[in-house]
Structures are given as C-alpha cells and as structure tokens.
Amino acid sequence: MNHPSYAQITREGLWSNNPALVQILGMCPMLAVTSSVVNGLGLGLATTLTLVLSNGIVSSIRHIVRPEVRIPVFVLVIASVVTVIQLVMDAYFHELYKVLGIFVPLIVTNCVIIGRAEAFASKQRADRALLDGLAMGLGFTLVLITLGAMRELAGHGTLFAQADLMLGPMASDWKLTLLPHYRGFLVAVLPPGAFLGLGLLIALKNLIDRRQEQRRAARHRQAAPAPATAAS
Amino acid sequence: MRFHTYSSPHLTGPNEVGLLMHRVAWALAPGALAAIWFFGWGVLLNLALSLATCLGAEALMLRLRGRPVGPALRDGSAGLTGLLLGLALPPLAPWWVVLVGGLFAMVLGKHLFGGLGYNPFNPAMVGYVVLLISFPREMTLWPPPQGVAGLHPGLLDALAWKFLGQLPVGQGLDSLTMASPLDAVRTHIGLGQRLEEIRHLPVFGSLAGRGWEWVNLGYLAGGLWLLRARLIHWRIPTAVLGSLFVLAMVFHLYDPDNYASPLFHLLSGATMLGAFFIATDPVTASSTPRGQLIYGAGIGLIVYVIRNWGGYPDGMAFAVLLMNIATPTLDYYTRPPVFGERDPDE
Numbered sequence: 034m035n036h037p038s039y040a041q042i043t044r045e046g047l048w049s050n051n052p053a054l055v056q057i058l059g060m061c062p063m064l065a066v067t068s069s070v071v072n073g074l075g076l077g078l079a080t081t082l083t084l085v086l087s088n089g090i091v092s093s094i095r096h097i098v099r100p101e102v103r104i105p106v107f108v109l110v111i112a113s114v115v116t117v118i119q120l121v122m123d124a125y126f127h128e129l130y131k132v133l134g135i136f137v138p139l140i141v142t143n144c145v146i147i148g149r150a151e152a153f154a155s156k157q158r159a160d161r162a163l164l165d166g167l168a169m170g171l172g173f174t175l176v177l178i179t180l181g182a183m184r185e186l187a188g189h190g191t192l193f194a195q196a197d198l199m200l201g202p203m204a205s206d207w208k209l210t211l212l213p214h215y216r217g218f219l220v221a222v223l224p225p226g227a228f229l230g231l232g233l234l235i236a237l238k239n240l241i242d243r244r245q246e247q248r249r250a251a252r253h254r255q256a257a258p259a260p261a262t263a264a265s
Numbered sequence: 266m267r268f269h270t271y272s273s274p275h276l277t278g279p280n281e282v283g284l285l286m287h288r289v290a291w292a293l294a295p296g297a298l299a300a301i302w303f304f305g306w307g308v309l310l311n312l313a314l315s316l317a318t319c320l321g322a323e324a325l326m327l328r329l330r331g332r333p334v335g336p337a338l339r340d341g342s343a344g345l346t347g348l349l350l351g352l353a354l355p356p357l358a359p360w361w362v363v364l365v366g367g368l369f370a371m372v373l374g375k376h377l378f379g380g381l382g383y384n385p386f387n388p389a390m391v392g393y394v395v396l397l398i399s400f401p402r403e404m405t406l407w408p409p410p411q412g413v414a415g416l417h418p419g420l421l422d423a424l425a426w427k428f429l430g431q432l433p434v435g436q437g438l439d440s441l442t443m444a445s446p447l448d449a450v451r452t453h454i455g456l457g458q459r460l461e462e463i464r465h466l467p468v469f470g471s472l473a474g475r476g477w478e479w480v481n482l483g484y485l486a487g488g489l490w491l492l493r494a495r496l497i498h499w500r501i502p503t504a505v506l507g508s509l510f511v512l513a514m515v516f517h518l519y520d521p522d523n524y525a526s527p528l529f530h531l532l533s534g535a536t537m538l539g540a541f542f543i544a545t546d547p548v549t550a551s552s553t554p555r556g557q558l559i560y561g562a563g564i565g566l567i568v569y570v571i572r573n574w575g576g577y578p579d580g581m582a583f584a585v586l587l588m589n590i591a592t593p594t595l596d597y598y599t600r601p602p603v604f605g606e607r608d609p610d611e
Contacts, residue, residue, distance in 0.1 A: 220399040
C-alpha cells in the first residue's frame with residue numbers, strides 16, 4: 034500500500050480525482066440541489082463534514098473491523114454521522130434544511146462517502162484519511178457551488194439569493210442581481226440544466242487538462258536536446 | 266487488355282446529402298406557403314432568422330472544431346434544421362427566442378455530439394424543446410389565422426414587434442394572439458364543455474383548426490411528393506399517422522364528447538410536419554424495417570398521450586426526442602437476420 038503525501042491527497046481531491054468531475058459520484062444530490070449557489074454550498078458543506086467525520090472514524094477503527102463485515106460497518110458509521118449532522122442542521126439552519134429536504138438524509142447513500150471509506154480511509158492512517166475527506170469534500174463543494182452559480186445566473190440572473198438561510202440575517206441583502214430585467218432561462222433551473230451544466234464543467238476540466246498536457250510536452254521537447262548532448 | 270470489374274451498384278444517381286436536403290426543403294414549400302398565408306409575416310421572419318442563426322452557428326462550430334466550413338454548409342443540413350425550427354416556432358415569438366433556439370439546436374443538439382451523422386437527437390427538435398420548457402409564455406404566441414376576426418399585423422408591425430417588442434398603436438398583446446385549436450380543445454374540455462360546443466369556436470374550420478388544416482394538408486402534399494421521389498420511406502410516416510389515427514378513432518368512438526375526431530388530430534398542430542419531415546430524419550430515426558414501424562408508432566402514441574393527458578397542447582417534439590432515445594435499442598433488437606443466420610432445421 035502506497036502512502037501518498039499530503040500535497041498529493043489535496044491535489045487528488047480538489048482536481049485530478051475530483052469526486053464530481055472525474056469520479057462522477059454523488060450525481061443525485063449534485064444534480065438535484067444545485068439550482069442556486071446557496072443550496073450548493075449548504076449541501077456541499079454538509080457532505081464535506083460527513084466525509085471528514087466518517088473517514089476519520091473508519092480509519093481509526095480499521096484494525097478492529099473484520100474485512101468480511103467492513104461494508105455494513107462503514108454504512109452504519111456513515112448513517113450515524115449523517116443523522117447527527119441532519120439533527121444539527123435542523124436545529125441551527127432550519128430554513129436551509131427545509132430547502133435541501135430529503136437530500137440531507139440521503140447523504141448516507143452518496144457514493145462519494147462510502148467510496149472514500151472503502152478505497153482510502155480503511156487503508157490509511159487517520160491523519161491522511163481526515164485530509165482526504167476534507168479535500169474530497171471541498172472538491173465536491175466547489176463543483177456544487179460552480180454548478181449552482183451557473184444555473185442560478187442563467188436561470189434567474191442572480192447570485193447568492195437566499196444567503197440568509199445559511200448565514201443568518203446579516204446576509205439577507207447579499208443577493209446580487211447581475212442581469213436586471215432578465216426574463217429567466219427556465220431550462221437552466223430545471224433538471225436538464227443540471228445535466229447540461231455538469232457536462233460543460235467536465236468538458237472544461239478535460240480541456241484545461243489537455244492544454245496543460247500539451248504545454249508540458251512542448252516543454253519536454255524544448256528541454257530534451259540539452260540532456261541528450263550532455264549524455265553524449 | 267484489362268477488363269475492369271466493378272462491384273455493385275452499377276448505376277449511381279446524383280444522390281448526395283446536399284441534393285436530398287434541398288429536395289426536402291422544396292417539399293416543405295406548400296405547407297410553408299400555407300403557413301405564411303394564414304399566419305402572416307411572422308412565419309417568414311422566423312424562417313429567415315432561424316436559417317441565418319443555424320447557418321451562422323454551424324459555420325462557427327465547424328471553425329472551432331477545425332473542420333472545413335464550406336462543404337458542410339453547402340450540404341444543406343444546417344439550413345434544413347433552420348427551416349424546420351423556423352416553421353415550428355410561433356410566428357409572434359420575439360427574435361431572441363428564435364436565436365436561442367437555433368443556437369441550442371446547432372451547438373448542443375448537433376456539434377457537441379460530433380456533427381452531421383453523429384447526433385442522437387433531431388437538432389431542430391432539441392432547439393424547440395429547450396425553448397418550450399424555458400419560455401412557456403413566448404412559445405404560445407400564435408396569431409389568429411387569416412379569416413378569423415383579430416389583428417393581422419402588416420410587415421412593418423410584425424418587424425416592430427419581433428425585433429423591438431413594440432405592439433401596434435393602441436393594441437394589447439391579447440388582440441394579436443389567439444389560442445391554437447389544440448390549445449382551445451384542451452382548455453375548453455378542461456372547463457367541462459363538450460366537443461360539439463367547442464367546434465363552434467371561430468378557430469375551427471371545416472375539418473380541424475382554421476388555417477391549420479391547410480397548413481397540414483400542404484405538408485401532407487409535400488410529404489407525398491417526397492415518398493414518390495423515394496427520398497423517404499413509407500414506413501415511418503405511415504406508422505406515425507396510423508397509430509395516431511387508430512388511437513384517436515378508438516377514443517373518439519368510445520367517448521365522442523371528450524375525445525376529438527381522428528381527422529382533427531391528423532390535421533392539427535405539427536402532425537404532418539412531424540410525420541413526414543421531422544420523424545424521417547435519416548440520422549436520428551430507426552434504420553431497420555421493423556424498427557421504423559415501432560419508432561413511428563411510438564411517436565404517434567406519445568403525441569396522442571401528450572395531447573390528451575399531458576401538460577402541453579402538442580407533443581410532436583417530445584415524441585420525436587423520446588423515440589430518438591429509443592432508436593439504438595430498436596435497431597439492436599430488430600436487426601434483420603443475415604442470410605443463412607438461421608438454422609434451416611430449426
């Protein structure tokens with residue numbers, strides 16, 4: 034078993050193995066709640082918290098869980114964590130909790146979480162597992178926020194509407210109306226817009242990766258003659 | 266001395282994509298002329314705008330993808346998409362609606378999938394459905410047909426409305442628009458009226474909706490010419506119209522007060538345009554004989570279901586897209602057996 038460095042873990046979660054753009058996990062909540070920035074942020078943070086806690090617990094009990102029963106144990110751990118988070122959200126962010134609705138308890142079934150528990154946390158030390166949970170969760174959250182921003186802007190012409198649901202009354206006037214007198218492009222807010230938006234984001238990521246790859250190859254070609262002459 | 270041996274076909278006609286597309290475009294003429302006559306300048310403006318948008322978007326996407334622009338533009342496929350979208354849109358739709366529809370059709374419906382021949386969905390219908398679910402209000406802006414009391418704007422008024430959003434002096438939007446026959450039937454049956462009473466509304470003509478019946482007959486004539494010229498095969502249009510007719514007949518005989526006659530369904534909305542020109546798109550339709558029959562029958566069924574029990578007055582665009590999704594499966598399961606594939610002793 035290899036032991037990735039902290040930098041590697043962070044890069045994997047945020048970009049090169051991003052749960053939403055590369056692993057394409059957790060599609061159900063990702064597509065369902067990202068109709069605005071605030072919804073995406075709320076669900077993203079709840080998922081991140083779940084990932085950190087469940088990864089930490091799974092990693093610290095990895096020596097006492099027999100491999101035959103590991104999956105049910107992981108599910109129990111995740112379900113307990115999600116239940117706690119759900120009750121906390123209901124108590125302190127009740128309005129946001131009502132907006133996100135069924136998708137908060139459904140974090141239990143989010144494949145990102147069981148996926149990280151099985152693929153990473155059950156084989157790594159607790160510090161790495163915690164960082165992996167944080168990086169993966171933040172990577173997921175960033176995609177949720179971006180997708181939410183795209184859909185909110187195209188659909189309603191605003192950003193950060195209803196921010197007070199999450200941040201209290203001080204954020205109630207955070208709503209930015211970027212396109213005044215905008216008629217609204219309904220398909221962006223409806224489910225097809227989520228699929229179109231996610232597809233465009235994945236395409237964008239692949240494009241950036243390919244550009245970087247080309248640039249690196251070009252640098253290699255330029256750099257290649259020098260060591261060749263040195264070797265001869 | 267050398268004897269060349271060629272493999273078949275030994276006679277080749279000038280059958281290119283471009284020729285096919287241009288002939289299909291000409292076959293649209295009777296229906297399109299009827300639509301311009303009955304629904305005014307808006308139809309012509311829609312056609313011009315949509316054509317320009319689709320050709321522009323095609324050229325732009327081809328440039329971005331690094332493909333040669335000229336040949337692909339000359340093959341006429343983008344132009345045909347533009348024509349079909351322009352004919353499907355309501356004549357009073359504002360210019361930006363047409364623009365958004367054309368862009369979605371060409372960019373998302375066609376080129377993101379790889380261009381002509383690779384698109385799983387009919388591009389014109391992708392654009393139309395995006396508009397239908399995004400701008401429900403703008404997509405109902407049908408004017409009263411010629412021969413029905415109401416305002417029939419001239420060219421200048423139509424231009425002012427389409428590009429500037431200015432109504433003729435002293436007129437409200439309500440005087441420019443009127444519910445289409447399918448919409449009228451739907452609303453009035455919802456109010457508990459019987460078809461016998463609804464038929465006396467001014468939007469109704471002798472067979473179906475006034476104007477609509479002639480538009481549909483025009484598309485029927487163009488479609489029959491396409492059949493005669495062997496540019497399309499009889500299976501898909503026959504299956505579409507047949508299943509719609511049979512379903513409408515069954516329900517009409519069962520309850521003539523609440524279910525419109527088969528003739529009304531055949532000559533209303535996008536029935537003929539869809540059956541002959543949209544469902545028969547060689548790229549997105551099923552390509553096996555049995556598959557084509559199922560594909561067409563499915564479209565007729567979905568159209569009837571949406572018209573009677575769905576959320577929209579007409580359902581041709583949704584029906585075509587839904588059956589487009591089913592096409593790969595249909596083709597897989599209805600592939601004709603290769604000669605000798607079956608065991609003769611079986």
